[in-house]
Amino acid sequence: MDVYLPIANLSVNGLVIVLLGGLTGLLSGVFGVGGGFLTTPLLIFYGVPPTVAAASAASQVTGASVSGAFAHARRGGIDFQIGGVMVAGGVIGTGIGAVLFNLLSALGQIDVVINILYVVVLGSIGIVMARESVPQVFSRHLSRFAKPATKRRHHPLVATLPLRWRFYRSGLYISPLAPLLLGMGVGVLTMLMGIGGGFLLVPAMLYVLGMSAQVVVGTSLFQILFVTMATTMMHALTTRAVDIVLAALLLLGSVTGAQVGARFASNARPEILRLVLAALVLAVALGMAVGLTFRPSEIYTVEPL
Numbered sequence: 001m002d003v004y005l006p007i008a009n010l011s012v013n014g015l016v017i018v019l020l021g022g023l024t025g026l027l028s029g030v031f032g033v034g035g036g037f038l039t040t041p042l043l044i045f046y047g048v049p050p051t052v053a054a055a056s057a058a059s060q061v062t063g064a065s066v067s068g069a070f071a072h073a074r075r076g077g078i079d080f081q082i083g084g085v086m087v088a089g090g091v092i093g094t095g096i097g098a099v100l101f102n103l104l105s106a107l108g109q110i111d112v113v114i115n116i117l118y119v120v121v122l123g124s125i126g127i128v129m130a131r132e133s134v135p136q137v138f139s140r141h142l143s144r145f146a147k148p149a150t151k152r153r154h155h156p157l158v159a160t161l162p163l164r165w166r167f168y169r170s171g172l173y174i175s176p177l178a179p180l181l182l183g184m185g186v187g188v189l190t191m192l193m194g195i196g197g198g199f200l201l202v203p204a205m206l207y208v209l210g211m212s213a214q215v216v217v218g219t220s221l222f223q224i225l226f227v228t229m230a231t232t233m234m235h236a237l238t239t240r241a242v243d244i245v246l247a248a249l250l251l252l253g254s255v256t257g258a259q260v261g262a263r264f265a266s267n268a269r270p271e272i273l274r275l276v277l278a279a280l281v282l283a284v285a286l287g288m289a290v291g292l293t294f295r296p297s298e299i300y301t302v303e304p305l
Contacts, residue, residue, distance in 0.1 A: 021253025072218025093187020
């Protein structure tokens with residue numbers, strides 16, 4: 001079933017794109033993180049231009065975040081105060097990211113930069129996840145090396161920032177500049193990479209800001225929802241790289257995949273799932289690194305239309 005993507009300017013197998021969206025939705029349901037950070041690399045592997053892949057993946061993340069954000073809001077799992085600050089930072093970050101995106105596009109380096117960012121970010125996250133999950137999986141054999149748990153609090157650098165607000169829902173008394181800067185960083189990455197940022201935002205909210213675990217996931221989804229909306233609009237108005245056909249096919253698959261993944265996750269050990277996810281993330285990062293450094297036998301080919 002061939003489908004023409006008007007912005008990407010190529011024909012793809014629609015079923016393959018739906019299945020790819022289903023795979024990222026499955027990962028979202030199984031591992032509890034958005035599959036957006038794998039959507040863009042997989043689309044690039046399939047042949048979609050990196051600029052179109054990044055812009056369209058952001059719109060898919062928006063649709064996938066709506067139901068999750070509403071669910072957490074109903075049970076009081078969102079700190080709207082700190083979430084609003086991060087959304088403001090995220091919108092500023094998307095503006096900065098749009099300037100960088102257009103500048104790199106004008107220089108002809110945007111595709112290379114997107115690939116390098118994914119190699120660095122996915123490689124770092126995969127290594128950190130593997131280091132945390134391996135001792136948990138093999139806890140029986142490594143119990144003698146286990147360190148006592150430490151009380152969670154915000155990072156010492158956060159305490160050096162001026163001004164302080166009291167965020168009651170998260171149990172924090174910190175400077176609003178910390179969540180603002182965090183939101184800006186995620187906004188820039190969302191604009192450049194097409195990711196939701198949840199796999200970066202959740203650890204940062206826990207270990208940098210020191211937020212309560214009860215509101216971390218919901219607040220992250222709240223921020224992702226609005227920032228990816230701003231990113232999609234920014235791409236549509238400036239880069240014009242959003243392919244609505246591609247985004248719709250991805251969203252169709254991801255909604256179904258998330259439901260299947262959620263059912264599967266309830267019967268599996270969470271530490272095993274985290275280790276599998278770490279291996280998958282590292283494999284994707286390695287594949288993109290090889291693509292950046294490996295020289296093909298034919299630099300270019302000419303085919304009749």
